[in-house]
Amino acid sequence: MxxxxxxxxxxxxxxxxxxxxxxxxxxxxxxxxAEAMSMPGKAVQVPGGIVPGSVTFSLRGNQPELRFxxxxxxxxxxxxxxxxxxxxxxxxxxxxTVEAIGRFKDGVFDAxxxxxxxxxxxRGRNGG
Numbered sequence: 560m561x562x563x564x565x566x567x568x569x570x571x572x573x574x575x576x577x578x579x580x581x582x583x584x585x586x587x588x589x590x591x592x593a594e595a596m597s598m599p600g601k602a603v604q605v606p607g608g609i610v611p612g613s614v615t616f617s618l619r620g621n622q623p624e625l626r627f628x629x630x631x632x633x634x635x636x637x638x639x640x641x642x643x644x645x646x647x648x649x650x651x652x653x654x655x656t657v658e659a660i661g662r663f664k665d666g667v668f669d670a671x672x673x674x675x676x677x678x679x680x681x682r683g684r685n686g687g
Contacts (some may be wrong), residue, residue: 587660592629592637595663604660605668606632609637616647625648625673632656641665643670651675 575666590603607629625643630636641659651657654675661670 590641591633591635593635594633595668596637596639599663602660602662602671604658605629605639606656606658607641608632608656609654610638625651629657629659640667641669641670641673643673648673648675 587602587604590598590605592605592607595603595605608631610628610630614625616623616625618624622644623646625645625647626640628638628640630638641657641661643659658674659668659674660669660674661668663669670678
């Protein structure tokens, strides 16, 4: 085999390995609140219903902090406090459910990403 082909093969294998590692780390497991609480420190995605009246937004120094509680969407009794240390997502005030991606630690879920869908964007023109 020619030296150029060997180098190209090595580069190709390294690129494939790097891609595989990147994608495997980018995906997180979709879990319930109870499961997230039983896996402290592990990156997971948790859907939940926002508990009315639990939402607070404040600044800690110059860092925003959105804090709220979620309940299990499957009818369970579990509740979990979520902390999101970035600006409040657009449309957050009008949603009733979220998907939080992050890690459960020290008794709270530290969210790196919040996925919200504005309900009005998904209604028909006739309001239904």
